[in-house]
Amino acid sequence: MKRLALYIFLLLITTLTACVREDTFDDTPEGNFEALWRIIDEHYCFFDYKGEAIGLDWNEVHQRYRSRISPQMTKTQLQEVLCEMLAELRDGHVNLYTSADVSRYWHWYEDYPRNWSQELRDHYLGTDYKIAAGIKYRILEDNIGLVVYENFSAGVGEGNLDDVMYYLRSCDGLIIDVRGNTGGTLTYAERLAQRLTNERRLVGYTTYKTGTGHADFSSPKAQYIDPSNGVRWQKRVVVLQNRECYSACNIFIRNARACERVTTLGDRSGGGSGMPFSSELPNGWAVRFSASPSFDAQMQQIEFGIEPDIPCSLDSADVARHRDTLIERARTLLRN
Amino acid sequence: MRKIFFILIILTNLLPLPIMGEGAGERVSTHATLFGIGHVNHLDTYLSPLEYQGPQLTYLHETFRPLLRNEHIVFQTTTQGEFSYSKNEAETAHYLGGSIRYDFGWGRRWCDILLPGLDLTAGGLAGGTLGFLYNNRNTNNPAQARADLRLSAAFRADYCFHIRKQTLALHYQAHLPLLGMAFSPQYGQSYYDLFDQGNYDHNLVCTYPGNALSLRQLLTLDIPIRRSTLRLGYLSDLRQLKVNGIRQHQYGRSFIIGYVRNISFRP
Numbered sequence: 001m002k003r004l005a006l007y008i009f010l011l012l013i014t015t016l017t018a019c020v021r022e023d024t025f026d027d028t029p030e031g032n033f034e035a036l037w038r039i040i041d042e043h044y045c046f047f048d049y050k051g052e053a054i055g056l057d058w059n060e061v062h063q064r065y066r067s068r069i070s071p072q073m074t075k076t077q078l079q080e081v082l083c084e085m086l087a088e089l090r091d092g093h094v095n096l097y098t099s100a101d102v103s104r105y106w107h108w109y110e111d112y113p114r115n116w117s118q119e120l121r122d123h124y125l126g127t128d129y130k131i132a133a134g135i136k137y138r139i140l141e142d143n144i145g146l147v148v149y150e151n152f153s154a155g156v157g158e159g160n161l162d163d164v165m166y167y168l169r170s171c172d173g174l175i176i177d178v179r180g181n182t183g184g185t186l187t188y189a190e191r192l193a194q195r196l197t198n199e200r201r202l203v204g205y206t207t208y209k210t211g212t213g214h215a216d217f218s219s220p221k222a223q224y225i226d227p228s229n230g231v232r233w234q235k236r237v238v239v240l241q242n243r244e245c246y247s248a249c250n251i252f253i254r255n256a257r258a259c260e261r262v263t264t265l266g267d268r269s270g271g272g273s274g275m276p277f278s279s280e281l282p283n284g285w286a287v288r289f290s291a292s293p294s295f296d297a298q299m300q301q302i303e304f305g306i307e308p309d310i311p312c313s314l315d316s317a318d319v320a321r322h323r324d325t326l327i328e329r330a331r332t333l334l335r336n
Numbered sequence: 337m338r339k340i341f342f343i344l345i346i347l348t349n350l351l352p353l354p355i356m357g358e359g360a361g362e363r364v365s366t367h368a369t370l371f372g373i374g375h376v377n378h379l380d381t382y383l384s385p386l387e388y389q390g391p392q393l394t395y396l397h398e399t400f401r402p403l404l405r406n407e408h409i410v411f412q413t414t415t416q417g418e419f420s421y422s423k424n425e426a427e428t429a430h431y432l433g434g435s436i437r438y439d440f441g442w443g444r445r446w447c448d449i450l451l452p453g454l455d456l457t458a459g460g461l462a463g464g465t466l467g468f469l470y471n472n473r474n475t476n477n478p479a480q481a482r483a484d485l486r487l488s489a490a491f492r493a494d495y496c497f498h499i500r501k502q503t504l505a506l507h508y509q510a511h512l513p514l515l516g517m518a519f520s521p522q523y524g525q526s527y528y529d530l531f532d533q534g535n536y537d538h539n540l541v542c543t544y545p546g547n548a549l550s551l552r553q554l555l556t557l558d559i560p561i562r563r564s565t566l567r568l569g570y571l572s573d574l575r576q577l578k579v580n581g582i583r584q585h586q587y588g589r590s591f592i593i594g595y596v597r598n599i600s601f602r603p
Contacts, residue, residue: 018549020576020585022385027426039385043524099428186528206533209524211581218522221535275526278474280384284426286473291524 027282029078033069036082036096036287037062039279042212044089045293046274049301054090058214061088079103079285086287091303092246093276097286108270108305109243115267115314116179116242120324121148130167132160134188137168144331145171149192152184152248158230161195165231173334174233175327176256177240183247183272193255194228196237196262201225203255205299208292220299225255237262238330241308245269253306254296263333264308266326271305365401367597368556368567372396374590376420378431380480381583382521383471388431390422394571394590396554400492402445410457412490413440414511416573418467418588428473433586435467435482439511443490457492461511476526480584484543486516505558507569513550516543523581541579550575558596565596 025031025038041058050056065085069078079096083103086094096103124146129138134154137147145168149156168174176192193203205220239256241249241264250269256262274290281287296302310333315325372394379387395417403409420433443459450456467482492509521530522537529535541547556569573588 018576020379020549020578020583021387022379022381022583024385024387035385045524187532206529206535208522208526208529210522210537212523216523218525218537221529221533223533275528276475277477277524277526278471280386280424280429282386282425284424284428286429288475291476292526292529 025282029069029071029073032078032281032283032285033066033082035281037065037085039281039287040086040089040094040289041214043209043277043279043291044094044289045209045217045291046089046091046303047214049293049303050089053301053304056088056090061085075283076100089289091274091290092270092272093274093288093290095288097288108246108272112243112267113313114180114242114244115312115326116177116240116324117314117319120319120322120327121177123322124324124327130164132164133157135160135164137164139168139171140331142331142335143170143172144334145174146177146327147174148177149181151181152186152188152252154188155185156188156191158191158228161191161228162230165195165233168233169231171235173236173238173331175238175240175330175334177327178245178249178252179240179242179266179326180244181246181249181252182244182270183249186248186251189248189252190225190255191228193225193252193259195230195232196256196259197225197227198232198234199227201255201258202297203258204251204297204302205295206292207295220295223294225258233261235261236334238333239264240326240330241266241269241306243267243270243305245305247272250302250306251294254294254302257306257309258297263310264306265310265312265330265333266308267311267313268307269302269305271303273302362600362602363402363404363407365399365599365601367599368396368398368400368594370394370396370398370556370567370569370592370594372571372590372592374571374588376418376422376433376589377585377587378420378422378433378469379583379585380469382477382480383431383469383474384424384429386424388422388424388429390420390430392418392420392422392433392588392590394418394588394592396571396592396594403442408445408447410443410445410459411440412443412459412461412492414438414461414463420588430472431469432472433467433469435465437463437465437467439463439488439490441488441490443492453496455494457490457494459490461488461490462486463488476528479527480521481519481527484516484518484548486513486543488513503560507554507556507558509554511552512545513543513548514545516548517541518543518548518577518579520577520580520582538580543577543579547579548575548577554592556592565598567594567596568592 025035133156207217273294275292277291318325376392397415400412417436423430439461441461443457445457464485470479488511495506553572559566571590575586577584
């Protein structure tokens with residue numbers, strides 16, 4: 001009996017001393033800096049790729065920015081330094097959220113021509129266009145269907161897509177304009193692409209981190225799109241893209257390109273192929289970062305965007321005549 | 337608190353007549369229904385590296401009875417549900433957590449061992465848990481599902497004593513999971529990848545004290561009040577999991593109160 005009591009006592013002691021905890025940092029400028037650097041160091045998914053592509057060295061970043069941290073700095077000053085540090089990642093999916101501001105890196109589209117305007121889009125849609133959930137659509141004068149999906153955060157159902165495809169069925173071709181679409185829900189992006197294929201297609205690969213090391217990734221998993229069971233588009237399609245096409249929209253472009261009757265036209269897309277996760281600092285600030293990268297069907301990175309099949313920019317002379325160069329080029333392609 | 341106490345006394349008096357003590361050849365099946373309020377500390381590094389703390393409500397139902405054929409072998413069941421609301425230290429985000437667990441098993445009981453009135457029971461339990469932990473501001477990692485199956489060692493001590501002709505009963509029990517299976521995403525795997533894309537990647541893991549050292553302890557005192565029995569106690573439920581690069585803990589501590597029904601039966 002004494003032996004039993006001893007075993008129980010030892011078990012209890014073992015239990016009490018084997019707590020599962022995480023290393024913590026103080027809620028000080030130094031602590032929050034170290035916490036943020038480490039969260040990104042252990043979870044961010046593009047270190048190796050960006051090391052090669054843009055020379056990113058996260059340890060060097062630590063050295064450079066640590067010297068700018070002091071115990072006396074204000075919250076605003078701390079946020080400024082942390083935001084600059086995060087901008088080194090050149091990633092639109094990386095944000096620091098405080099009660100006063102949201103840090104962001106938007107150079108992936110701010111530094112380039114937009115290649116679309118709301119005024120021109122309104123001109124083409126007119127006032128009698130149709131709206132099916134997140135999709136605006138109409139038939140242009142030359143019997144080309146125009147579908148505008150402005151943001152994948154706005155949902156679209158299978159029934160909506162059935163109605164859109166059925167309404168446009170007699171058109172000679174289809175323009176899907178996703179310029180300015182900065183992403184949203186992947187499901188809607190996939191749902192739209194499933195209307196463009198009659199067979200299962202390999203569209204890319206995905207992987208995710210399995211540990212804290214920069215190269216700790218799962219083996220790539222193939223990603224497919226399956227044809228929709230609803231009404232599918234059987235004629236040619238031109239997808240209009242620009243630098244603002246990001247995240248889920250970037251994935252839509254990747255998926256659409258894999259379909260045989262689809263041509264992409266416009267400027268390089270913005271990219272953003274890392275599915276973002278969230279975490280937080282000791283002071284309660286939230287941080288978002290890319291955690292799970294997607295690749296194209298050739299296992300190439302699409303973090304910095306996808307080139308169109310046909311490069312095309314908005315011509316200022318066309319704009320002056322209320323003509324959208326990209327839509328007009330797409331109409332010409334679909335008519336011929 | 338006084339109101340709750342009063343309501344429980346009324347409630348216990350409305351229940352069927354309980355029988356304290358065992359007559360010759362009689363055996364007693366004990367059913368306890370308990371409610372707890374306490375504090376929880378959550379850590380789940382899939383959601384956040386920070387610990388969240390806050391109040392927790394607990395529901396607990398237990399049965400404990402000897403077998404018909406052998407009074408030294410007892411059968412017991414435990415159903416436990418919790419709901420918690422916890423915040424990070426800066427109070428900028430919160431978790432909503434909930435779980436339900438069920439355990440059942442058998443044990444060997446030794447009566448009047450070491451000193452009169454002390455019964456010791458040792459045995460095993462099989463059980464499982466289903467639950468969730470939701471973070472209100474995360475993006476593609478907004479929640480964590482909890483699911484496990486386990487085999488546990490169970491120890492129980494029951495001690496009856498008298499104070500001024502009043503028979504009181506002190507109970508202590510401990511459950512220590514020894515072997516099981518638990519669900520967990522991989523370190524950076526999203527639920528979209530897991531369930532929408534159907535990519536399984538060691539998401540069911542074997543658990544043992546080396547990666548899931550957990551201990552549930554319950555100390556209660558039974559106080560007969562007229563024809564009923566009031567049970568007061570303290571529940572310490574420490575659950576931990578360290579798999580797939582993710583660290584989780586849920587340290588719950590609650591004061592509990594409830595009533596006990598003792599139903600006698602003859603084999």
